[in-house]
Amino acid sequence: MPIENVHFSELEYSRRIALVRAAMAQREIDILFITNPSNQFWLTGYDGWSFYTHQGVILPMEGAPYWWGRFMDANGARRTVWMEEENILHYNDAMVQSDIMHPMEDLASHLRIMGYGKARIGVEMETYFYTAKAHAVLYEGLPEATLLDASVLVNWQRLIKSDEELRFMRRAARISELVIERAMALAEPGLRKHDLVGELYRTAVQGEEDSWGDYPAIVPMLPSGPDASAPHLTWNGEALKAGEATFVEQSGCYRRYHAPLCRTVFLGKPPQHMIDASEALTEGLNAGIEVARAGNRACDIARALNVELAKVGIERPNRAGYAVGCSYPPDWGEHTVSIRDTDETILEPGMTFHFMPGLWMDHWGMETTETIVITEDGPAMPLCNVERKLFIKD
Numbered sequence: 001m002p003i004e005n006v007h008f009s010e011l012e013y014s015r016r017i018a019l020v021r022a023a024m025a026q027r028e029i030d031i032l033f034i035t036n037p038s039n040q041f042w043l044t045g046y047d048g049w050s051f052y053t054h055q056g057v058i059l060p061m062e063g064a065p066y067w068w069g070r071f072m073d074a075n076g077a078r079r080t081v082w083m084e085e086e087n088i089l090h091y092n093d094a095m096v097q098s099d100i101m102h103p104m105e106d107l108a109s110h111l112r113i114m115g116y117g118k119a120r121i122g123v124e125m126e127t128y129f130y131t132a133k134a135h136a137v138l139y140e141g142l143p144e145a146t147l148l149d150a151s152v153l154v155n156w157q158r159l160i161k162s163d164e165e166l167r168f169m170r171r172a173a174r175i176s177e178l179v180i181e182r183a184m185a186l187a188e189p190g191l192r193k194h195d196l197v198g199e200l201y202r203t204a205v206q207g208e209e210d211s212w213g214d215y216p217a218i219v220p221m222l223p224s225g226p227d228a229s230a231p232h233l234t235w236n237g238e239a240l241k242a243g244e245a246t247f248v249e250q251s252g253c254y255r256r257y258h259a260p261l262c263r264t265v266f267l268g269k270p271p272q273h274m275i276d277a278s279e280a281l282t283e284g285l286n287a288g289i290e291v292a293r294a295g296n297r298a299c300d301i302a303r304a305l306n307v308e309l310a311k312v313g314i315e316r317p318n319r320a321g322y323a324v325g326c327s328y329p330p331d332w333g334e335h336t337v338s339i340r341d342t343d344e345t346i347l348e349p350g351m352t353f354h355f356m357p358g359l360w361m362d363h364w365g366m367e368t369t370e371t372i373v374i375t376e377d378g379p380a381m382p383l384c385n386v387e388r389k390l391f392i393k394d
Contacts, residue, residue, distance in 0.1 A: 006045040006082045007255050012164050013082060016043055019157040021061055029148060030119035031111070032059040033138075035129040037328040039154040040067070041256055044083060048076035051129055051328060053096055054103040058089075060114070068107060070096060104134050108141025117142060122150030128330065155336050159323055160350040165257065166373065169325065169352060171211040173259035173371060173383035175252025179204050180263050180384075183248040184391045187265045193222055193235040204252060214253040217332040221249035221262075228264075228365035231358055242268045245390075247358070247367040251332055258324055258332040259383045260354045262367035265391040274366065276312045277359055278390035281368050284308035285388055288320070288339075288355055292372055292380035298343040298353075305357050306341065319343075320357040324371060349376045352383075366390060 006013075020043065024032055034057040040046045044057055046067055055069030066087045067077045074090040081088070091106035111117065121142070124130050126149070139147055161169065182203045186196055197220050207213040223233040225244035240246060244267060251260035266274065284305035291304045302320045309316060321339035324332055332354075337345045339353060351374040358367040368388050372380035 006080070007168075008045070008164050010082075012162055013043070013045075015162065016157065017059070017065070020059060020154055023153050023157060024059075024061065024122065024150075027122065027148065027150065027153070028120055029122040029150060029153075030061065031114075031116050032122040032150060032153070033057075033107070033111075033124075034059065034154055035124050036127045036154070037129065038256070038326050038334075039124070039158075041328070042154065042158055042326055044081040046077055047080045047256065048073060050076060054091075054107075054134060056107070058110070060116075066110075068110065070103075102133065102137045104137035105141055108138055111142060111145070116145065118144045120146045120148055122148050122153060124151045124154075125149045126151035152335055155334050158325055158334055159336055160348055161325060161352050161373070162350070165325065166350070166352075168254050168257035169259050169371070169373075170383055171207075171254040172252040172257050173261070174211055175204055175207050175213050175254065176250065176259050176261035176371070177252075177384050177386055178208060179250050179252060180248060180261050180386050183250075184263060184265055187240055187246065187267065187391075187393060189240055189242045189267050191240050192237060193224075193240065194237050196240070197222060197235045200248070200250060204250065207252070207254070211254055214255060215329075216251045216253040216258060217327040217329050218249075218251065222246060223365070226363050229360050229363055231360050231365070231367075240267060244268075245270065245274065245364060245366055247365060249358075249367055249369075251371075256326045256328065258327055259371040260324060260332060260356070260369065261371065261384045261386065262356070262358070262369040263386060263391060264366040264368060265393060267393050269394050270390065270392060274364065274390065277314060278366060278368070280308050280312040280314065281357060281359060281366070282388045284357060285355065285368060285370060288357075289370065289372060289382065290379045292347060292353075292355070292374060293378065294347055294349050294374055294376065296347050298337050298339050298345045298347065299341045301339050301353075301355065302341045302343075309357075314359065316357065316359070318358075318360075321353050321355040321369075324352055324354040347374045349374050353380075
C-alpha cells in the first residue's frame with residue numbers, strides 16, 4: 001500500500017523506526033520480532049482483529065520492516081501497512097491452532113533465510129501475544145541464535161507523542177467527553193446498566209462529525225455501590241439505584257489512539273465522607289496537573305496528589321496513572337511510565353498520561369480522572385473538558 005494511503009506521514013514512520021533502531025543498537029540487537037499489536041501498528045500501520053493468532057513485525061537494522069502473519073490476514077496487511085508486497089510474509093493456515101505444527105517454525109525459517117540464524121534476536125517476552133510455546137518453538141528453530149528479552153523496547157520509543165499523534169488523541173478526547181456527558185445525563189434510578197452501556201457504545205462509535213469512534217482497548221467499567229470498591233468490574237442487567245455511586249470509566253478511540261476519562265455520579269444525597277473525598281480528589285488532580293511539567297518527575301505528580309488526599313485521611317497504595325496512547329485490547333496503557341511515588345522518570349513535552357487516581361474503598365468507590373499531555377512550558381494540559389467533581393443527581 002502506498003505511503004499516502006496510511007494514517008501517518010513517511011517522515012513520521014521514519015522517525016519511529018530510527019528511534020527503535022537506536023535502542024536496538026544500544027542493546028546490540030541485530031533484528032527485532034514484535035508481537036504487541038500496538039507496536040506493530042505504530043511501526044507499520046497494520047490494523048486488524050487478528051492478534052488472537054501468531055503474527056508480528058520483523059524489524060532489521062536496515063530496510064523496511066516485514067509484516068508476518070496468517071495467510072488470510074496478509075490481505076489485511078496489504079490494505080493497512082505502508083510497506084510493499086515483498087515485505088508481507090505469511091504462513092500456511094494449516095498451522096493455526098494445530099497440534100502437529102506451529103507458526104513459529106515458519107518464522108524461524110524466514111529468519112534463517114534472511115541470514116539471521118546466528119543473530120541476536122530481540123523478542124517481546126512480557127507481552128500478552130507471545131506465548132511460552134511460541135518462544136520454545138522459535139528457540140528450537142534457531143538453535144544458534146541468541147533470543148533476547150526486548151519486551152518494552154518499542155513501547156518506550158512511543159512515550160513522546162508527535163504532533164500527528166496528538167491530533168488523533170485530541171479527537172479521541174472529544175469522543176470521551178461525549179461518552180461521559182451522555183452517561184451523566186442518562187443516569188437515573190431504574191435505568192438498567194446494559195441499556196446505559198448500549199447508549200455509551202453508540203455514542204463512542206458514532207463520535208462527532210469526521211471523528212468517528214474506533215473500538216477502545218477496554219470495555220466500559222460501570223460498577224455501583226459496594227461493587228465500585230473494585231476498579232475493574234464491568235456491567236450487568238441490574239438497574240441503577242438511589243443511594244449509590246456509579247463510576248463510568250471509558251475512553252474515546254480514534255484510529256487506535258485513546259484519551260481515557262472517568263467520572264462518578266451519585267443518585268440521591270451522597271454521604272459527607274464521599275463529598276469530602278471527591279473534593280480532595282479534585283484538589284489532588286489539580287495539584288498533580290500543576291506539577292506535571294517538563295523537567296519534573298512522574299513521582300512528583302503522585303506526591304502532589306497524595307498530599308491532598310491525606311488531608312481527608314485517604315492513603316492510596318495504588319499507582320495513580322500511566323502512559324497512554326495507541327493501543328489494542330486488553331489494555332490502553334503503554335506499559336512504561338507509571339504515576340507512582342517511586343517512578344523518577346523525567347517528564348518531557350509530548351508525553352501523555354492517564355492521570356487516574358481512582359478511590360476504591362472498603363464499601364464504595366469513585367473515579368475522577370484526566371488524560372494529560374506534558375507541554376513545552378507550564379503545567380500539563382488536560383485533553384478533555386468535563387468538570388472535575390462528583391456528579392450528584394438528587
